[in-house]
Amino acid sequence: MTLFRDDLNDTISQIQVSTIRQFDEEVSAIPDMVKLTLGEPDFNTPQHVKDAAKDAIDNNFSHYTGMAGLLELRQAAANFQAQKYGLHYDADDQVLVTVGATEAIATALTTICNPGDAIIVPSPIFPAYIPIIQEARATPLFMDTGVNDFVITPEMVDNFIAAHPEANFKGIIMNYPNNPTGVTYVEDEIKALAACFKRHNLWVVSDEVYSELTYGSTHVSIAKFIPDETILINGLSKSHAMTGWRIGFLFASKEMTAQMKKVHQYYVTAATTIAQKAGIEALTNGIDDAIPMREEYQKRRDFVYATMEKLGFKIARPTGAFYIFGKIPAGFEQNSMAFCKDLARKNQLAIIPGTGFGEQGEGYVRLSYAASMEKLQKAMDRLTAYIENPDNKRG
Numbered sequence: 463m464t465l466f467r468d469d470l471n472d473t474i475s476q477i478q479v480s481t482i483r484q485f486d487e488e489v490s491a492i493p494d495m496v497k498l499t500l501g502e503p504d505f506n507t508p509q510h511v512k513d514a515a516k517d518a519i520d521n522n523f524s525h526y527t528g529m530a531g532l533l534e535l536r537q538a539a540a541n542f543q544a545q546k547y548g549l550h551y552d553a554d555d556q557v558l559v560t561v562g563a564t565e566a567i568a569t570a571l572t573t574i575c576n577p578g579d580a581i582i583v584p585s586p587i588f589p590a591y592i593p594i595i596q597e598a599r600a601t602p603l604f605m606d607t608g609v610n611d612f613v614i615t616p617e618m619v620d621n622f623i624a625a626h627p628e629a630n631f632k633g634i635i636m637n638y639p640n641n642p643t644g645v646t647y648v649e650d651e652i653k654a655l656a657a658c659f660k661r662h663n664l665w666v667v668s669d670e671v672y673s674e675l676t677y678g679s680t681h682v683s684i685a686k687f688i689p690d691e692t693i694l695i696n697g698l699s700k701s702h703a704m705t706g707w708r709i710g711f712l713f714a715s716k717e718m719t720a721q722m723k724k725v726h727q728y729y730v731t732a733a734t735t736i737a738q739k740a741g742i743e744a745l746t747n748g749i750d751d752a753i754p755m756r757e758e759y760q761k762r763r764d765f766v767y768a769t770m771e772k773l774g775f776k777i778a779r780p781t782g783a784f785y786i787f788g789k790i791p792a793g794f795e796q797n798s799m800a801f802c803k804d805l806a807r808k809n810q811l812a813i814i815p816g817t818g819f820g821e822q823g824e825g826y827v828r829l830s831y832a833a834s835m836e837k838l839q840k841a842m843d844r845l846t847a848y849i850e851n852p853d854n855k856r857g
Contacts, residue, residue: 476596482499489806495811502830510743511748511751518735518740527735532742536554540557546674556719570667574665580629581600581601583820586819588641588669591635613645637669647682655684656688659684668684668695689715704744708737765839776791786828796824798826809844810844
């Protein structure tokens with residue numbers, strides 16, 4: 463019998479599989495479970511994009527691309543950013559094609575972090591950033607955004623930095639529209655934050671993968687105001703329902719892109735060629751593919767938001783992405799893991815405990831409305847039955 467050796471990288475040994483995935487797997491074994499757990503569009507990839515991938519296979523696009531990705535795809539990605547958000551990147555040396563936005567996050571943070579650096583992590587937040595920062599031997603410092611309905615302000619940043627005089631602040635994570643809260647920003651807010659980050663000499667790792675899913679306003683990238691300080695992340699998973707295709711993008715200055723390209727090369731060599739060919743189609747002939755999905759998501763948001771508010775959940779109204787992040791009603795178990803396990807066991811509804819997004823998420827739950835209206839109706843019926851049952855309240 464082979465014994466497991468424990469002389470591993472000590473940082474890796476301390477990292478756990480995310481609470482989101484652990485909880486999803488645990489409740490999946492319960493019969494008749496309605497799951498609103500994972501952040502994945504329920505739409506299928508548009509047919510014309512799939513056809514482009516089939517053509518790529520038939521035409522033997524099965525060899526490596528260059529490390530940065532196909533130039534045609536980088537040009538399409540740069541054009542998409544220009545048309546949609548008024549950003550201007552040179553496809554030759556300011557765009558990298560990555561294996562999803564997740565690899566883009568890892569590449570960006572690995573490039574900027576030194577041991578002992580501190581990265582501001584607004585919380586609650588999607589947890590993937592945290593172990594990557596730790597793997598780079600830097601320190602994530604968590605800034606509670608719940609005090610302002612999950613919206614960051616320059617004053618919050620100023621006060622947070624002042625409260626940590628010992629920290630060597632290197633950068634800040636921006637994720638908007640936000641996972642898990644669905645909160646996003648208008649132009650004046652982003653402009654003010656940009657000035658604040660520049661004043662503090664921070665790198666901004668801005669994950670804007672939900673940029674096409676905003677309700678009532680057009681997305682404004684922070685790269686519009688501080689392009690040289692911003693490492694912009696985007697991808698096709700949410701805008702084109704292409705989660706499994708694993709195509710993401712990094713946009714940055716020429717100098718920063720050259721450094722990230724080295725990290726990217728040794729991590730993955732290059733993204734899948736066939737998926738890159740599909741990405742060209744998505745960003746050219748499918749430049750507005752997200753619009754009908756966005757319209758449907760907004761209807762779903764309105765339905766779920768109204769239902770949960772009536773049940774007593776306190777919610778910052780989502781203006782993007784496809785999540786509801788609600789405060790558990792008074793009188794119920796405020797330990798979010800215990801609440802969600804009880805709900806799953808008694809009423810066969812799975813939503814994610816707020817602690818999956820950091821300590822600042824305790825007392826909240828996240829629900830993904832990237833599901834059919836039929837499924838959401840069933841989910842809300844089950845949630846209503848649970849909340850209206852007096853036996854489920856704390857004694």
